Amino acid sequence: MKKVLGLALGILAAIGGFVDIGELVFNVQAGASFRYSLLWAVVLGVIAIIVFAEMSGRVAAVSGRPVFDVVRMRMGLNVGLVTLAASLLINLITLAAEVGGAALVLQLLLNFKVGTMILLAAIALVLIVYFVPFDGIERIFGYMGCALLIFLVAAIHLKPDWHQVARGLVPSWSGSWLYAYFAVGVIGSAIAPYEVYFYSSGAIEDRWTVKDLNFNRVNVTLGFVLGGILSAALIIVSAEVFAPLHVSPGYLGTTALGAEQAYGAIGLLLALLGMLFAVGGAAVECAFSGAYSLAQFAGWEWGKYRRKRDAPRFTLTWMIFFALAFVIVESGVDPVQLTEYAVIFSAVALPLTYLPVLLIARDPTYMGEHVNGIVGNVLGWTFFVILLGVSLAAIPLMVITHGGAS
Amino acid sequence: MSDFPDLMDLAYRILDDQLVDVDGRRCGRADDIEFEGGLGDPPRLYAIISGSGSWHRRFPRRLRGIGARVFGNGVSGADVIRVPWNQIDEIGAVLKLKAKARELGLGQGDYREGVRVAHWPKS
Incomplete structure (x- = not known):
């Protein structure tokens, strides 16, 4: 019974934790520009992260190794260092985006200057991570992030053409580079790698063994599928609300208006709260994920349950991550x-x-x-080929479409 | 994988592995492996080398100079620690050591920062 409850709570947290600023930006823009036709990219991305996270959780439970341990063991020192440097940089940019996103939502809620809100968001996050025990952090952000379910309710309420929605689930090709760019973006934001590093490190910290393998399988499948449904709802709401008006939601606040369209002020408030906690939770995972990666690669002591004095370099790393992210967003770069x-x-x-x-x-x-x-093995290699294709196409598409502008 | 169940591949299985001391504290990685014995002698596994100061020797030749500047150029006892092979207690998911990290000179960075962090609230 306790296990079932744990699973249910974990899944609830996963739904709230799945959607981060990546989906809030890419899925909403994809819905506005291409209506339902990129829903298949959500499906593909969700299956990919299920495959990746299931393997990482299983490797952690059976071999006792988190992701960056495995990177170091199998890629060797040189490729491993390149991987580490790339991951840390991406983690930092993602963290900056999440902190900036949280600040934008706070600004909409409280109506202060954005510079002040960035400071508030960064300080609040650091204090919460520093003082609240980890289980508490996971629950605060995971459960409150479920306010985003308002988008799912709104998606149904707006009565989309379900026939068209179903057609969107089948991969298609519209022939435009912009379409391909958004396909990469939607897939890429579903498979946020920091979530997987965080998940596998958590499995080591919770001392998973082979007995937890079923839990691992159910947890990743249900959690990510339900998270994926929510992320598909973002596309649907955007397709219903923004596409007919030819609005391109390049501003994060616009995203919440989709829920307002369906449920008025309450919908708007729930959407903003959900967004705040979803990006806040993602920021915490992201900062930890960076600290995990570095500590695991270098062989330092690490762990969110350890006393700070027992894993000091790990603690300093996530703090430095927050500090750098703060500097980046405070310098005025647009979080989107x-x-x-x-x-x-x-x-x-x-x-x-x-x-x-x-x-x-x-x-x-x-x-x-x-x-x-x-x-x-078939799933593992198939998705490796798909992810390799996405990886090789990503930068050329970004250049050709001027970052989705044309 | 080795065809003989009681044999183990050094580079495949031990190189780059996590070192954990007798108290369960993570304290570095097996960044290199050292043999003893000169030319003509039978080689014997001598020590695990741990510390970023040994990294540059594994880099591509052109990058070794800059690698030594960034990660240390291998000062024994500072950025490189030699752990005698007979100090390895067990090879499992990690390399378990027989002694405490500090006695072997490992985990100095965490120790140094730990003293500082210990002054913080709720640390």
């Missing part, structure tokens, strides 16, 4: 712009961390009988 860079570059670097996890997951030396089966 940062998000686009973060999502596109994380799609570029993804194969570098995906491949070593796949290699260990199919290696009987480490995994024994829990090695990938035929289905695991």
Whole structure:
């Protein structure tokens, strides 16, 4: 019973935690520009993150190794260092985007100057992470992030043409570079790699063993599928509200107006609160994920449950991450712009961390009988090829479309 | 994978692995492996080298100079620690050591920062 409750709570937190600024930017713009026709990209991205997270969780439970441990073991020192540097940089850009996003939402809620709100968001996040025990953090952000479900309710309330919605689930090609760019963006924001690093490190901290493998499977599948439905709802709401008006929601606040259209002020408030906690929670995961990566690669002591004095360099790393992110957003870079860079570059670097996890997951030396089966291997390699394609296409598409502007 | 279950590949299995001391504290990685014995002698596994100061030797030749400047050029006892092979207790998900990290000179960075962080509230 306790386990079922734990699972339910975990899934609730996963729904709130799945959507971050990547979806709030890319999915909403994709819906406004291409209506439902990019829904398949959400499906593809969700399956990809399920495959990646399931393998990472299984590798962690069976071999006792988190993602950056595996990167170091399988890619060697040189490629490993390149992977680490790329991941840390992407983590930082993502964190800056999330902190900036939180500040924008706070500004809409409280109506102060944005510079002040960035400071408030950064300080509040650091204080929460520093003083609140980790389980509490996960719940505050995960549960409150569920306010985003207003978008799901709104998507149904707005009575979309379900026939068209279903057609959007089938991959299609509209022939434009912009379409391809948004496909990469929607896929890339579904597979936020920091979520996977965070998940696998958490599995080590919670001392998972082979007994937790079923939990791992159910947790990633349900959590990410439900999160994916919410992220599809963002596309639908945007397709219903913004596409007919030819509005391109380049400003984060516009996103919340989709919920207002359906439910008025209450809808707007819920949407903004959900966005605030979703990006806040993502910021926390992102900062930790950076600290995990660096500590694991270098062999330092790490852990969110450890006393700060026992894992001091880990603690300093996440603090420095917040400080740098603060400086970046305070310098005036647009969080939406940062998000686009973060999502596109994380799609570029993804194969570098995906491949070593796949290699260990199919290696009987480490995994024994829990090695990938035929289905695991076929899925694992298929998605490696897909992710490699997305990775290679990402930057050229960004250049050709001027970052989605044309 | 080795064809012989009681044999283990050094580079595949041990190089780059996590070191954990007798108290369960993570304290570095197996950044290099050292053999003893000169030319003509049988080589014997001698020590695990840990510390970023050893990294530049594994870099591509052109990058070694800058690597040494960024990650340290291998000052023994400072950015490179030699852990005698006989101090390895067990090879599992990690390399478990027989002694405390500090006795072997490992985990100095965490120790140094830990003293500082210990003054903070709720640390």
